[in-house]
Amino acid sequence: MNTTMEAITEVEETLSELRQTFKSGRTRSVAWRKNQVSALLQLIHDQEDEIFKALYEDLGKHPVEVYRDEIGIVKKTINYTLSNLEKWVAPKKSRLPLLLFPTSGEVLPEPLGVVLIFASWNFPIALGLDPVIGAISAGNTVVLKPSEQAPACSSFLANTIPQYMDSKAVRVIEGGAEISELLLQQKWDKIFFTGSPQVGRIVMSAAAKNLTPVTLELGGKCPTILDSFSNPSDLKVAIKRIVGGKWGPCNGQACIGVDYILIEEKLASTLIELLKKTVKRFYSDSPKDSKCIARVINRGHFERLRNLLKDPLVAASIVHGGSLDEENLFIEPTILLDPPLDAAIMTEEIFGPLLPIITLKSIQESIEFINSRPKPLAIYAFTKDEEFRQRILLETSSGSVIFNDVLIQFICDALPFGGVGQSGFGRLAYNLDYLGLLLLFLGLKRSNRLTGVSQKQCNT
Ligand SMILES: NC(=O)C1=CN([C@@H]2O[C@H](COP(=O)(O)OP(=O)(O)OC[C@H]3O[C@@H](n4cnc5c(N)ncnc54)[C@H](O)[C@@H]3O)[C@@H](O)[C@H]2O)C=CC1
Numbered sequence: 372m373n374t375t376m377e378a379i380t381e382v383e384e385t386l387s388e389l390r391q392t393f394k395s396g397r398t399r400s401v402a403w404r405k406n407q408v409s410a411l412l413q414l415i416h417d418q419e420d421e422i423f424k425a426l427y428e429d430l431g432k433h434p435v436e437v438y439r440d441e442i443g444i445v446k447k448t449i450n451y452t453l454s455n456l457e458k459w460v461a462p463k464k465s466r467l468p469l470l471l472f473p474t475s476g477e478v479l480p481e482p483l484g485v486v487l488i489f490a491s492w493n494f495p496i497a498l499g500l501d502p503v504i505g506a507i508s509a510g511n512t513v514v515l516k517p518s519e520q521a522p523a524c525s526s527f528l529a530n531t532i533p534q535y536m537d538s539k540a541v542r543v544i545e546g547g548a549e550i551s552e553l554l555l556q557q558k559w560d561k562i563f564f565t566g567s568p569q570v571g572r573i574v575m576s577a578a579a580k581n582l583t584p585v586t587l588e589l590g591g592k593c594p595t596i597l598d599s600f601s602n603p604s605d606l607k608v609a610i611k612r613i614v615g616g617k618w619g620p621c622n623g624q625a626c627i628g629v630d631y632i633l634i635e636e637k638l639a640s641t642l643i644e645l646l647k648k649t650v651k652r653f654y655s656d657s658p659k660d661s662k663c664i665a666r667v668i669n670r671g672h673f674e675r676l677r678n679l680l681k682d683p684l685v686a687a688s689i690v691h692g693g694s695l696d697e698e699n700l701f702i703e704p705t706i707l708l709d710p711p712l713d714a715a716i717m718t719e720e721i722f723g724p725l726l727p728i729i730t731l732k733s734i735q736e737s738i739e740f741i742n743s744r745p746k747p748l749a750i751y752a753f754t755k756d757e758e759f760r761q762r763i764l765l766e767t768s769s770g771s772v773i774f775n776d777v778l779i780q781f782i783c784d785a786l787p788f789g790g791v792g793q794s795g796f797g798r799l800a801y802n803l804d805y806l807g808l809l810l811l812f813l814g815l816k817r818s819n820r821l822t823g824v825s826q827k828q829c830n831t
């Protein structure tokens with residue numbers, strides 16, 4: 372897109388066409404929605420090699436990682452959507468008070484209209500297409516704005532979506548902050564934003580001008596509480612999962628990735644040794660030569676991560692790793708022990724391959740430690756102490772809580788996904804009561820989920 376005037380014209384024309392399409396009722400039938408979602412499945416299937424190439428170009432991701440975190444995620448969402456769409460869109464009978472007899476009532480899910488979706492760069496295919504599936508399956512028309520920081524994936528989406536999907540209903544507009552700001556000046560019926568809290572504030576203040584509902588999928592620092600275990604093999608399993616959860620997804624550039632570990636100081640040396648051993652086992656003696664660990668997205672983020680290590684007290688806390696290869700945008704898995712709590716590495720989302728270990732006198736102190744910081748997107752807690760589990764569930768607040776594993780919440784479509792407070796909000800749950808019980812039983816806290824559907828009370 373060239374000049375600002377051309378950009379403004381394209382944005383306004385696109386929005387006008389999508390609004391016309393929505394008004395025509397073209398997107399309302401279940402058949403059309405299923406057809407569009409199935410078209411995405413065909414896109415993913417036909418273009419698999421191109422997706423591998425684009426993600427290698429943008430992030431150096433290995434095909435296995437791409438299939439696990441991107442292609443597989445989208446296929447999972449598509450299949451779950453196709454299996455449940457009729458149920459989601461069907462009117463839901465409401466039980467009215469006897470006083471209103473013989474009136475009957477129902478809740479009729481209805482699409483909102485024209486939805487604007489901002490995607491981030493770390494899982495550009497999955498985090499671009501998953502919200503499109505939600506918006507389309509709810510009967511909306513959509514503009515997707517991929518992240519300019521993953522240019523190969525952005526142009527892949529811009530080139531292939533029009534080949535498969537109904538371009539009267541789904542459009543891709545590429546660009547960075549400038550085009551994003553032009554988009555935000557328009558009136559949308561819903562904005563779905565995945566990105567940083569900083570930009571989330573910009574999005575929310577723009578949406579406020581038109582009272583547009585927003586879903587903000589933001590980030591934050593996801594703590595991992597590591598309790599002591601009587602059985603040494605439990606600790607080894609926990610460490611494998613933590614290493615996989617830290618450096619596996621996009622080399623730590625993941626919003627629900629492990630940001631830091633909380634552990635009792637008496638266990639720190641054992642933890643460090645096990646972490647080192649597991650990193651070596653997963654990524655060899657020379658991780659930078661490994662093909663199965665992603666690169667840092669760009670020089671800007673590489674510099675940001677290098678600056679996190681510049682503080683002399685932080686540099687002195689490095690107990691493993693710390694080598695940086697600027698030419699290849701690679702930073703090796705790096706472990707730090709008790710960096711200063713007021714250093715940027717402990718006050719800002721790391722979003723990269725650096726793993727601070729924070730030691731406490733007692734693991735019970737982790738609750739206060741977590742509560743004294745912004746509400747995280749996820750809390751990971753490795754413990755078999757039932758009383759401690761209940762304390763974590765009842766005394767902390769986060770988008771989700773996962774016991775004895777990491778990141779699995781992202782693939783559970785039956786559970787809502789999202790943040791709370793500064794880590795995000797704006798999703799409504801499908802069936803709160805059942806889901807609330809299920810989540811509590813599973814030790815996962817309820818956060819909410821919405822696929823761009825509004826609900827309207829209908830009395831008949
Ligand atoms: N909750 C979740 O599911 C996820 C959250 N994230 C969060 O996203 C962040 C990293 O992603 P980034 O793409 O770097 O975030 P970002 O906030 O820099 O960019 C996100 C989107 O906003 C657009 N944008 C950038 N500047 C803008 C401006 N001034 N006005 C309007 N739009 C603007 C970008 O083009 C991009 O499409 C991290 O904080 C991470 O935690 C990332 C992935 C998933």
Ligand SMILES: CCCCCC(=O)O
Nearest residue numbers: 440620625626627628
């Ligand atoms: C592995 C899937 C990760 C999903 C979103 C994120 O953490 O950025």
